[in-house]
Amino acid sequence: MAKTKEINHKERSHALLSASAANRWLACTPSARLEDEKPDSTSVFAEEGTLAHEIAELKLTKYFHPMAKSTFTRRLNKFKKRELYQDEMLKHTETYLDYIKELTINLEQQPYAAIEKQVDFSHIAPEGFGTADCIIVADQTLYVNDFKYGKGIPVSAEDNPQMKLYALGAYTAYSLLFDIQKVHMSIVQPRLDNISEFEMTVSDLLAWGDEIKPIAEKAFKGEGEFVPGEHCKFCKLKATCRARADQFTALDDFGGKKPPELSNAEVGQVLEKAKSIESWVKALKDYALKESLKGKEIPGWKAVAGRGSRGYVDVDKAFKQLKEAGIDEALLYERTPLTVPKLEKELGAKQYRELLEEPGHVQKSPGKPTLAPAKDKRMAVTNEVSAEEDFK
Ligand code: SF4
The missing domain is CATH 3.90.320 (Lambda Exonuclease; Chain A)
Structure with missing residues (x-):
């Protein structure tokens, strides 16, 4: 179909100024x-x-x-x-x-x-x-x-x-x-x-x-100012970067002579910062764990063995033995119905509509209100009911 063929089998490598970064x-x-x-x-x-x-x-x-x-x-x-x-x-x-x-x-x-x-x-x-x-x-x-x-x-x-x-x-x-x-x-x-x-x-x-x-x-x-932001998420310095840390620790500025309670505008600002704080704290924890495992000291923290788990060496062999010992199959397996979205995926949209939605087997209920950033595509909802709707 195309005029020429050009394939580059060179190993993927990165420039200092890579496009992806x-x-x-x-x-x-x-x-x-x-x-x-x-x-x-x-x-x-x-x-x-x-x-x-x-x-x-x-x-x-x-x-x-x-x-x-x-x-x-x-x-x-x-x-x-x-x-x-x-x-x-x-x-x-x-x-x-x-x-x-x-x-x-x-x-x-x-x-x-x-x-x-x-x-x-x-x-x-x-x-x-x-x-x-x-x-x-x-x-x-x-x-x-x-x-x-x-x-x-x-x-x-x-x-x-x-x-x-x-x-x-x-x-x-x-x-x-x-x-x-x-x-x-x-x-x-x-x-x-x-x-x-x-x-x-x-x-x-x-x-x-x-x-x-x-x-x-x-x-x-390598010149210029450090500017933290959303882009820090995949930076190799995401855990230890001072500019990033300063950005979050500057939350203390809300103290001082200001009123004891935050205004709605301040709540908005804190939540905006909190979006990145979560990923920053996770990056810090990952970093501290790696350092602790290397034997380095992170004051107040240490690495410990996590909760272990148990699993079958060979599930088929184990269950065969259980059945031979007379254990009822009903005790060994759980049968749970697939969720509506999973079943729709399995059946395909047409069959799902014909067999489930049209006969009325599916009920749709609105999700619980949840907080989302203002740029979210969904429409904003409130608890306010207009007088007219209330009357109806
Ligand atoms: S973590 Fe620091 S160095 Fe990396 S992009 Fe953010 S501000 Fe810049």
Whole structure:
């Protein structure tokens, strides 16, 4: 389908000013150099994500370029043998593939596609480069697509600096070969049902690049002010950063000569800070545990063994023995009905409607009022009942 094939099998590596950390070093310029001094850490989740990306890469390659079915199956089977492989990876990578298919199916021109392509944006951020999951060029548009396997928080493509840096790198690489007027950026997070898209003109993208260039240069030199905020969440200094700690300890300012009770405005401010305090305290606890386990002292705290657990060595063997000993099966298993959302997922929307919703087996009740940030999409509710409604 596509004109050329370009796959980058280079190990994923990171620049000092990486695109994925751009929201951090753009807001807090000294963070990049300081993070660079800390060792890299990986997690099972990150490794799962890498495997899911490899499967997605294989599927997209097969979609854009001719590949024998036997080659595809052999490569997929190799992934299936990996320790972290889970069947659900097939489903989620399929959602991503479906999105890319939908994106390309109505294009007037035959698309050019590059998968897992290393893009260089060092003309904006010194030594900056990154790996874009899927770049497509067609119909005067540069499509930059990002597949995120995580299921932590939904990420928006709107004005997303990571996406814009990839786009700047891709534009530099392809603008001599193709006429590009527009940039379309998308983030696909199948495990969160999140597909976010954002579009901008090339001139706006280039203007943004010029705007951040001096900030990137400052970040590269490790200069500027520490600015704590939402972006601290994934910073390697998130636990021990003084600027972050100062931000929270400044809550004491509410004392002094002010009235003994907080005003509603102050309650709002404290809750705003509390959103980040929770994750900061968790980061501090994780850090203190690691230090304690290394034998270092954190005054007032120590590491202890957590509550142990018991499990079957081989559940089949154990239950076989119980049954042979005459223990009634009813005693061994619990039978609980699936919840409505789970059953809907199992049955599919149509059957769920026909068998459960339409005959009146499902009752909907409003959720208990809960506090949410003002930007939450749900409508605000109050306990106030209007006189008219009361009368009715
Ligand atoms: S924790 Fe926040 S304030 Fe501190 S260096 Fe990292 S990004 Fe900057």
